Amino acid sequence: MFREITRKAQILDKEAVENILTIETWGVLSLLGDGDYPYGVPVNYAYCDGKIYFHGAMKGHKFDAMAKHDKVSFTVVSEDLIVEKEYTTAYSSVILFGRVALLEGEERKEALIKMTDCLAPHVDHKTNVDTVDKCRSAAVFSITIEYMQGKAGRLNLKK
Numbered sequence: 001m002f003r004e005i006t007r008k009a010q011i012l013d014k015e016a017v018e019n020i021l022t023i024e025t026w027g028v029l030s031l032l033g034d035g036d037y038p039y040g041v042p043v044n045y046a047y048c049d050g051k052i053y054f055h056g057a058m059k060g061h062k063f064d065a066m067a068k069h070d071k072v073s074f075t076v077v078s079e080d081l082i083v084e085k086e087y088t089t090a091y092s093s094v095i096l097f098g099r100v101a102l103l104e105g106e107e108r109k110e111a112l113i114k115m116t117d118c119l120a121p122h123v124d125h126k127t128n129v130d131t132v133d134k135c136r137s138a139a140v141f142s143i144t145i146e147y148m149q150g151k152a153g154r155l156n157l158k159k
Helices: 014-022 061-068 105-119 125-134
Strands: 025-033 038-048 051-056 069-081 089-103 139-152
Touching: 014 069, 014 089, 025 061, 025 089, 025 125, 038 061, 038 069, 038 105, 051 105, 061 089, 069 139, 105 125, 105 139
Parallel strands: none
Antiparallel strands: 025 038, 025 069, 038 051, 051 139, 069 089, 089 139
8 A cells, every 4th residue: 555665775774764753853744635735734743652743723724634534644854965966965754654633631631741751851741741731722633653664865975
């Protein structure tokens, strides 16, 4: 169902993919939007326990698109260096496919705590919990990953 990367030498192993997802904090969420046009929107996220977590408003284009169709893709670019002499780019990136869900109740609270712990590791856990307890208006979503792959341009940059 999911396509494999064509250039096998560029494939990142699972550890490298998860490292990118853990270190980075912004990705592009791609949805089926209004009129069935693709809709890609940058979101702040956390990768915890094998899932992507993000938050947003309870209304708007993103919310409507996710309510209409739960299949999504999510892309993160970790490195990006233009190599002018080679007319190319040195990069690493991850794309994943999965299903998005609106979280509610205790599941929402737990996900929001995971997000704050991942995105603000320098803040003590109790402060993160207290902050989450005060945050009642944000919608919280998770992406259950069905397939993910990463690749990197492996260039000899010493030329």
